[in-house]
Amino acid sequence: MPLFEARNIQKRFGSRVVLENVSLAVEEGSVHGIMGPNGAGKTTCFHVLTGHHAPDGGTISFDGKDITGLKPHRIARLGISRSFQIMNLFDDTVAVENVILALPEFRVRALNLSRRVFEDRQLIDAALEVLAQVDLADHAWEKASALSYGQRRALEIAVALAARPRIVFLDEPTSGLGAEATRGLASLVKRLRQRYTIVMIEHDMRFLFALADRISVIHWGQVIAESTPDALMANKWVARSALGELA
Numbered sequence: 316m317p318l319f320e321a322r323n324i325q326k327r328f329g330s331r332v333v334l335e336n337v338s339l340a341v342e343e344g345s346v347h348g349i350m351g352p353n354g355a356g357k358t359t360c361f362h363v364l365t366g367h368h369a370p371d372g373g374t375i376s377f378d379g380k381d382i383t384g385l386k387p388h389r390i391a392r393l394g395i396s397r398s399f400q401i402m403n404l405f406d407d408t409v410a411v412e413n414v415i416l417a418l419p420e421f422r423v424r425a426l427n428l429s430r431r432v433f434e435d436r437q438l439i440d441a442a443l444e445v446l447a448q449v450d451l452a453d454h455a456w457e458k459a460s461a462l463s464y465g466q467r468r469a470l471e472i473a474v475a476l477a478a479r480p481r482i483v484f485l486d487e488p489t490s491g492l493g494a495e496a497t498r499g500l501a502s503l504v505k506r507l508r509q510r511y512t513i514v515m516i517e518h519d520m521r522f523l524f525a526l527a528d529r530i531s532v533i534h535w536g537q538v539i540a541e542s543t544p545d546a547l548m549a550n551k552w553v554a555r556s557a558l559g560e561l562a
C-alpha cells in the first residue's frame with residue numbers, strides 16, 4: 316500500500332477547472348517527482364494535497380487513513396510537511412530561530428507569550444538537530460538574510476522538517492539556484508531520502524531525473540504520464556515536449 320495516495324482529484328476556481336483528474340501514489344521511502352509546464356496545476360495540486368485548498372472531487376489518503384478535506388494544521392500533525400514555491404523565511408531572524416518557530420513543541424507553548432525562545436535549551440537543541448540534517452549547524456546563529464541562496468533553500472527545508480514529518484512536499488526546490496547550489500541541493504535530497512518520503516515539483520530535468528524513483532507528468536490538470544525516469548526518457552511524447560533541455 317502506498318504511504319500517500321490521491322485519487323481522481325478535481326479542483327476548480329469558479330468556472331475555471333485547474334485540476335481535472337489527478338491521481339498519485341507515493342511509496343514510503345521513495346522520491347516522487349512531478350513535472351509539467353507552467354500553469355499545469357502542479358502547485359495547486361500541492362495546495363490540495365496538503366489541505367490548503369479543499370478538493371472539489373476525489374480522495375486523499377495517508378498511511379491508510381482518509382485525510383480528504385482536513386485542514387492544513389491537522390494534516391501537518393499527521394506527518395505531512397511542505398515547502399512553498401516562494402521563499403518563506405523570517406529574514407531578520409537567525410537560522411535556529413526560524414526552525415524553533417516551526418517545532419511542534421514550540422507551537423504548543425507559543426500561547427504562553429512570556430516564554431522566550433532562547434531561554435529554552437531543549438528547543439534550541441531540537442532546532443540544531445534539524446539544522447544538522449540540512450548541513451546548516453555551522454550557520455545556526457546567522458540571520459536568514461545573511462545566508463547564501465542555497466543555504467536559504469536548505470533552511471526552508473529545515474523549517475519543513477521541524478514538524479518531524481514522514482513525507483515532505485517540495486515545490487521547485489532548485490528555483491533560483493545556480494549550478495553549484497543545485498548540486499549541493501541534490502546531495503542534500505539524496506541524504507534526506509534515507510529518512511523521509513519526498514514528493515517534489517521540479518522543472519530542472521537533470522536534477523529530477525537523477526533523484527526521482529518515479530515521475531508524474533501533469534498537463535492541463537491531468538496526469539499524462541507516470542513512470543520511472545528511464546521509461547519517461549524513452550517516451551517519445553515526453554522526450555519531444557519536455558526533455559529538450561537534456562538532449
Ligand SMILES: Nc1ncnc2c1ncn2[C@@H]1O[C@H](COP(=O)(O)OP(=O)(O)O)[C@@H](O)[C@H]1O
Nearest residue numbers: 328331333351352353354355356357358359360
Ligand atoms: N486561487 C486561484 N484562483 C484562480 N485560479 C488559480 C488559483 N490558483 C491557481 N490558479 C490557476 O491555476 C492554474 C495552475 O496554476 P499552478 O497550480 O500555480 O500551476 P503550476 O504550479 O503548474 O505552474 C493557473 O492558470 C493559475 O492561474
Ligand SMILES: [Mg+2]
Nearest residue numbers: 357358359400
Ligand atoms: Mg507552481
